[in-house]
Amino acid sequence: MANKITIHSPATVANMVCGFDVLGFAVNDPFDIMYIEFKVEPGITIVNEDDFNLPTDPQQNVAGAALLALMEAYEKPVGFKLTINKQIKPGSGVGSSAASSAGAVVGANAILGNPFSKEDLVRFAMNGEKLASGVKHADNIAPCIYGGVTLIRSVFPLDIIKLTVPDLYVTIVHPQIEVRTADARSILKQQILLKDAIKQWGNIAGLVAGLEQGNYELIGRSLEDVLIEPTRSILIPAFDQVKKISKELGALGGGISGSGPSIFMLSTNEFTAKSVEIAMGQIYDSIGLSYHTYVTTINTNGIQLMEAS
Ligand code: HSE
DSSP, X not given: OOSEEEEEEEEEEESTTTOTTTEEEEEXXXXXXXXXXXXXXXXXXXXXXXXXXXXXXXXXXXXXXXXXXXXXXXXXXXXXXXXXXXXXXXXXXXXXXXXXXXXXXXHXXXXXXXXXXXXXXXXXXXHHHXXXXXXXXXXXXXXXXXXSEEEEEETTTTEEEEEOOOOOEEEEEEESOXXXXXXXXXXXXXXXXXXXXXXXXXXXXXXXXXXXHTOHHHHHHHOOOSSSHHHHGGGSTTHHHHHHHHHHTTOOXXXXXXXXXXXXXEESSHHHHHHHHHHHHHHHHHTTOOEEEEEEEBOSSOSEEEEOO
């Protein structure tokens, strides 16, 4: 590939309701735009083209941390200039840090002639997640790199399964508050009841089976989280109302996107997805909280690379 590459790195929805840390999917909108260039001098230069004021020190930047892991594994001295134009707001719950980390290593790998596998790239990119949230979770990184819905059966050792999915429309509302993943993790209960665990793994298995079979009713029934949502939803204004009205309008179901504050809903058709979007907006208008919405579909290819001019 060329010496300079344009990267489109998609937003992702982690957890997919019941699959805390083990399920996630990529969407077609929004996506970050990045450019990576090979440099003769070893090291990483980061340039921000957006207004988020993220650190440019590679050790402090999630994309930098991911690239450093790749460069260490490459063993020969190389250098990169990474220009980042984030469209996915940090702290929004749709995989902003994963888009940066995964985009950087997928782009660098292409420039180096693809010495690393997708699994290696997930491993490198998880260093960015560790920097952002304190934990190496892969449920945003994996769908970002593989596309579609991914199941992370295990992180250590890494075991990623890309699932078959039927057509689904995704409505996302991002109420304009920030929830830090580290905070949203710190409030979670560390012990759970066996009866709740049984419900949860029944739902995860049901969701995976529903996706593989294209069984929308089974998908809908399985979109239930008895472990995480009851604790985290308290951080998200009007969460219960959004969920209730979305289902009344015909959405299959949904819940917190990643660690929030975004909420997502799945629908079988665009009309329902757009009706849900309008209703979500009306709820946040009524409480005077600004928001962004997206109606999109599942991105089955993950990160896209183009030769830059
Ligand atoms: N699985 C992670 C969490 C995703 O819910 O904390 C964070 O985006």
